[in-house]
Amino acid sequence: MSAEEALLTRVEGEGKARLVFVNGRVEKVEIHIFEAPRFIEYIMRGRRPAEVPEIASRICGICSVSYQMAAATAFERGMGIEVPAEQDRLREAIFYAEHVKSNVLHILYLQLPDLLGAPSSLEVFKKDPSLHKMAVDLFMWSRKVMKVLGGRYHNVVNIRIGGVYRMPEIGEVASLSIDAERAITNARKLSEFVLESVERLPNYQQQIRMMSLCSSIDYPVISREICFEERRFDVSKFEDFVRPEQVPYSNSLRYRTREGVVYVVGPISRFNNSFYSLRSEVRRMLKSFGFAPPLRNIHHSIIARAAELYEFILRLAEFIDSYRPEQIELREPRIDPGTYWGAVEAPRGILYHRYRVGSRGVVEEANIIPPTSQNLLAMENFSMEHLYRMELVEKRESREKLIQEVQKVIRQFDPCISCSVH
């Protein structure tokens, strides 16, 4: 037995991939999450629920809004707290902006070289400066949106249980519309560029067991309902449905269903489960390139990302055009003792939170299950499957090449490693 390992690059956080060889065959792919845990769930104990969204946001700089929203909505729904309509729309808009940020970051800086077979994003940009300009433009616009609506690009300060802290002036929000048209055009072009490039990706069909939030009325971002194939269940039943496990080589827990099924969360699952809730122009764009659900190839996650990028930019632009600030009443909400469940679709998939509040009114127990922890088993399985589907082992490709190919599969999941060891 021998092994080859490499640091995971162009992903968020610290991990490595390890290939185990027996008699020249790859026996196993392991993903070692060696980033040290931060025990944020422990830190939440003894704190008032009002503090929880802010602390939860420190789990991730890229998807902090998802963490804040999952925590806030858990308490709101459990306590029947109605978030006034315009504040609700504002929070959703911040959430869309986060999805845009995350998608642009992933497509352009993390995944682009894999998509085009180039050595780095910088090389691609040298050859195609217009692509870079378009991307930076979009990136900067999403940054501006986050700053105006949420205070800053990472760890926004404008989300609380019950609503927001401040509604920006109508003029501030209107200032975002100046570049909104260009952002829509850029998002569309970037999405089309991705869709055009998909033919370069490995083309095989595989079985993907998909889980996502669902909503009967909309493309899901926040919902109480979870869909797994034909089954639908309430978010409070999530821990009855999945079980954690731990392996010696990873600081991140991993999950499968109680029946033992390895499943996938993230854009590809959302896309397949809720395609018909996407805006008609988004569906038209996809159809013009010949894409429709179900996507049955993990490399095609990027199709879902491209679709979502365009979708969420359109939603943001609609929000900006119809924004109406309302009066805010800042009051710390009453949270009774009890257990509270919440889930959102973070850019990388289902993000689940559970909090138990005790008689002293403080959190006594917290459990957070991030998307990357749920995807880890699938990442290993699909990496292995990829090597054999592409006949890379049979072709006696170098170990370096094999590990590069494994990295490509892992990047399709856009793993957020820091989150997974929260």
Add this chain to the structure above:
Amino acid sequence: MSRLRLGVDKLSSCSGCINEIIYALLSDPLLSELIEISYFPELQDTNVSEGGFDIFLIEGSVVNREQMDRVKEIREKSKIVIAVGTCSTYGGVQSLRDRIDINDVKRNVYLRPELIEVEEEVYSIPEIIKTDLAVPGCPINGDSFLRLMRKLVLGGGEVLILESLCAECKRRGNECVLTKGKMLCLGPVVPAGCGAICPSFGRGCIGCFGIRGDLAAKDAEKLAARMEKLGLGKREDIISFLMRFSYAKDKEYFSRIVGGGGK
């Protein structure tokens, strides 16, 4: 002129500051011209650490031996080491589990706690090695970080900020959330640098840039006493609020006051 060799690495953190670093590096043509990114696994595949670094940016706090060794190695190889963000400057939110039985902490999260290797304590970078600069912020302000990098690559010296956040509020014309709004605000003891984001959003400063470098942690007690007098909360709660991002500044002091980081 040869380009400055830059290294960027992260330890325990949320990567928010890493993203602000990416923003700063990519949004300024001058930096791309004068800096060669030698080590930055989040951004590129080929990473070289031989030959040392002119500037090394470290994000995150230290929670295990491996990270401790890595930080020491970075120090040996680098001319300038900068702690970037509140985690690396003060230990960050995760340091609140400090001084609590680590086995209890591990058992709370893991099925097999014995497999997890972490230290009892969470360390800021200056607790492990000598740093040349520390840039607080949870996350850092990308624009001011960009200005700092420009200054460094053009040969400028260090900057010491002794100004409180209150000054930024004044410049922005914010109404004082503390005196007018009767809200708990840490602005008076927190360094300027974020642009007074929270007060601009109608809420008190939460202290994510940590307590000002020239103030001792025990100065927080004076603030807490004053805040309590103003009826903004109980002294112990205010201290607990203050230490959320500043715990590693003076662990002895804070843990004495509130009895460990976890409460």
